[in-house]
Amino acid sequence: MATAEKEARVEELKAIMAEAKGFYLADFTGIDVAAVTELRNKLRDADVQYQVIKNRLAIRAAEGVGIAGLKEYFSGPTALAYSKEDPIAPAKILQDFVADGGKIQIKTGFMEGEILAADKVEALAKLPSKEELLVKVAASVQSPLYGLSGVLNGLLRGLVGALSAIEKQRGEGGENA
DSSP states (O other), X not given: OOHHHHHXXXXXXXXXXXXXXXXXXXXOTTOOHHHHHXXXXXXXXXXXXXXXXXXXXXXXXXXXXXXXXXXXXXXXXXXXXXXXXXXXXXXXXXXHHHHTTOOOEEEEEEXXXXXXXXXHHHHHHHSOOHHHHHHHHHHHHHHHXXXXXXHXXXXXXXXXXXXXXXXXXXXXXXXXX
C-alpha cells in the first residue's frame, strides 16, 4: 500500500472512530469464509459495519482522535465492527455469534469515551436494547392505568346493578300498592 493510500485509510479510520457511537475489535483467526459471510450479513441487517483493518494504521487513527490505550489490542488479525446509530448492536451481534459457536474472539470495545474489556463487552451485549427498555417502561406505566380502569369499570357496574335493583324494587312495590 502506497503512503498516500495509507494516509487516506488512516483518515477514514479516524472518521469512523470519531463518528461511531461504539466500536469493537475482534480477532477472526480460524474463521472460515462461510462463517464470515454469515456474520457480515447479520451485522449488515442491523446497520453495523464490519471491516478487517491493518493494526498499524488503526493505531495511528486511534491516537489521531485521542483514544489512548487501544494499542495493546491491535495485534494479530483484527476486525472492526461499528455502528453510527446503536452503540450496543455490534456487541450483541458479535457476542451472539460467539455464543452460537463462531470462532471469533472479541478483543475490546470503545463506547462513550471508555475502553471496554472483553468481559464488559459480553455484559453489555446481554443488556436489553433501547427499544426493549422503552417497551418495558411503557408497559409498566400502562399497567396501573389498566388496573385503575378495571376498578372504575367494576364500580360503575356495581352502581348500575344497584340502581337497577332499586328501580326493580320500586316498580314491584308500585304495582302492589
